[in-house]
Amino acid sequence: xxxxxxxxxxxRKLREGVAMLDACARPDMIAEITMQPVRRYGVDAAIFFSxxxxxxxxxxxxxxxxxGIGPVMAEPIRDLAGVRTLxxxxxxxxxxxxxxxxxLVGELGDRxxxxxxxxxxxxxxxLVEGGPSKNHEHTKALMYGEPDVWAELxxxxxxxxxxFLRVQVAAGASAVQLFDSWVGALSAEDYRASVLPxxxxxxxxxxxxxxxxxxxxVGTGELLSLLSEAGPDVVGVDWRVPLDKAVQRVQxxxxxxxxxDPATLFAPWSVxxxxxDDILKRAEAAEGHVFNLGHGVLPNTDPAMLERLVEYVHExxxx
Ligand code: CP3
Numbered sequence: 001x002x003x004x005x006x007x008x009x010x011x012r013k014l015r016e017g018v019a020m021l022d023a024c025a026r027p028d029m030i031a032e033i034t035m036q037p038v039r040r041y042g043v044d045a046a047i048f049f050s051x052x053x054x055x056x057x058x059x060x061x062x063x064x065x066x067x068g069i070g071p072v073m074a075e076p077i078r079d080l081a082g083v084r085t086l087x088x089x090x091x092x093x094x095x096x097x098x099x100x101x102x103x104l105v106g107e108l109g110d111r112x113x114x115x116x117x118x119x120x121x122x123x124x125x126x127l128v129e130g131g132p133s134k135n136h137e138h139t140k141a142l143m144y145g146e147p148d149v150w151a152e153l154x155x156x157x158x159x160x161x162x163x164f165l166r167v168q169v170a171a172g173a174s175a176v177q178l179f180d181s182w183v184g185a186l187s188a189e190d191y192r193a194s195v196l197p198x199x200x201x202x203x204x205x206x207x208x209x210x211x212x213x214x215x216x217x218v219g220t221g222e223l224l225s226l227l228s229e230a231g232p233d234v235v236g237v238d239w240r241v242p243l244d245k246a247v248q249r250v251q252x253x254x255x256x257x258x259x260x261d262p263a264t265l266f267a268p269w270s271v272x273x274x275x276x277d278d279i280l281k282r283a284e285a286a287e288g289h290v291f292n293l294g295h296g297v298l299p300n301t302d303p304a305m306l307e308r309l310v311e312y313v314h315e316x317x318x319x
Contacts, residue, residue: 005037005049007301020065021057024050030100035107040303041310045112045175048101048168052118052179053126055164058093059086061127069132076130078138080149086156089163091170098171105172112175115168119180119217120157120198127153136185143194150194158198162205169209177214178202178232184219191223196230203231214257218295224249239264239294244282255288262293265305272305273312280316291317 005011011033015023023029033049053071057063062074077083091098104113121139126132128139143150165176180199183191199215206213215227216236228235228250235254237246239261246256264275276291283289291313297306 005033006299007297007303007306008036008040009303010036010040020051020067021054021063024054025094025096027096027100027103030096031103031107034100034104034113038108038111041306042314043310045114046104046108047114047177048104048116048173050097050116052116052123054094054097055089055117055160056086056123056127059089059160061086063126071126072131073127076138077127077153078142080152083149083153083156086153086160088156089160091163091167094164094167097164097167101168101171101173113173114175114177114214115165115173116177116179117161117164119178119183119195119215120154120161120202121186121195122180122182123157123161124150124153125182125185127157136182140185140190143190147194154195154198158202162202165202165206166209169211173211175212175214176206176209177216177236180215180217180227183217183223183227184221184238186223188222188226191226196226199227199230207231214290216257225251228254234288234290236292237294242282243279243289244285247285247287253287255290256283256286257290257292259292259294260309262295262298262301265298265301265309269305269308272309276309276312277316280313 014032030049034046037043038046051065053063053065063071065071101113125136125139128142129136169176183195203213212234213232214234214236215230215232217227218238219240220227221241224235224241224246233255234257235250237243237256237258239259243256243259260275260279264272
């Protein structure tokens with residue numbers, strides 16, 4: 001459950017007075033925050049505490065993550081000169097990542113640690129827009145109007161993302177998830193022409209690492225077959241497409257992840273249980289299923305609801 005930690009009082013307390021990106025650069029904080037949802041909820045896997053913007057910060061991009069807003073750039077990147085300021089990522093740029101993961105893997109024992117990175121379109125959108133965006137207009141203007149600049153931007157971001165994932169796996173992460181959260185803003189045709197070649201390259205490069213690879217985006221009903229074509233082992237589905245329909249859109253042999261609407265957790269428990277049952281039933285059609293929310297945990301979610309949900313899914317799926 002992405003960003004599960006931020007609904008927890010113990011997370012808020014630990015983060016008091018520490019900026020998001022500073023927390024992401026401190027091995028002690030990374031390890032403690034990664035463990036908090038595992039301890040409280042007893043989930044089957046931990047997700048590494050970091051952010052998709054961390055590798056960009058690590059290569060010197062001037063950016064911040066503002067509370068309640070998200071990633072914000074000092075200077076948007078909109079031309080070739082800007083794109084060329086994005087240098088390659090080296091493991092030495094983020095020693096705190098390897099250090100934190102090394103410690104976590106010992107603490108987690110048999111419980112897997114999921115590493116992650118942002119997908120190239122989502123990273124490009126933050127860089128080109130300069131912050132969160134509803135319409136992604138500058139990003140699309142660059143993609144449509146200057147395909148060569150776009151290609152160079154995507155190549156550089158894909159290489160950075162791949163290296164960020166490699167560092168995590170080398171340190172002990174046992175699965176990786178590529179979050180191209182905002183690709184749902186694109187038509188299938190534009191996705192195929194301008195994003196798929198790069199995500200396919202990333203998954204291809206990752207296949208040598210021998211860890212399960214998960215791919216996720218939001219609002220991807222029309223794109224699920226293409227996300228699957230990129231080559232992941234698991235496709236994450238938001239709540240808009242029932243899993244038994246999603247099965248028909250992905251490649252044979254692909255597992256699914258999802259897909260409870262995070263807002264459901266604000267409804268009475270009987271509704272949550274009914275929806276969880278429905279997801280488990282529909283997931284029987286899939287070649288493997290990771291129960292999860294369809295997107296990140298909303299900040300005001302009651303931790304007691306999540307606790308109950310994890311327990312319920314464990315009971316229902318116990319063999
Ligand atoms: O549970 C975890 O802590 C997992 C670690 C994690 C974070 N971000 C920590 C975080 C993961 C997997 C992410 C991924 C991420 N970051 C994505 C892809 C997944 C998705 O949700 O679609 C994206 C698009 C981002 C960029 C980003 N960073 C956003 C949109 C926000 C939220 C801004 C807000 O406050 O609403 C962040 C900040 C962020 N990243 C938080 C956490 C725990 C909240 C920071 C806080 O405590 O203020």
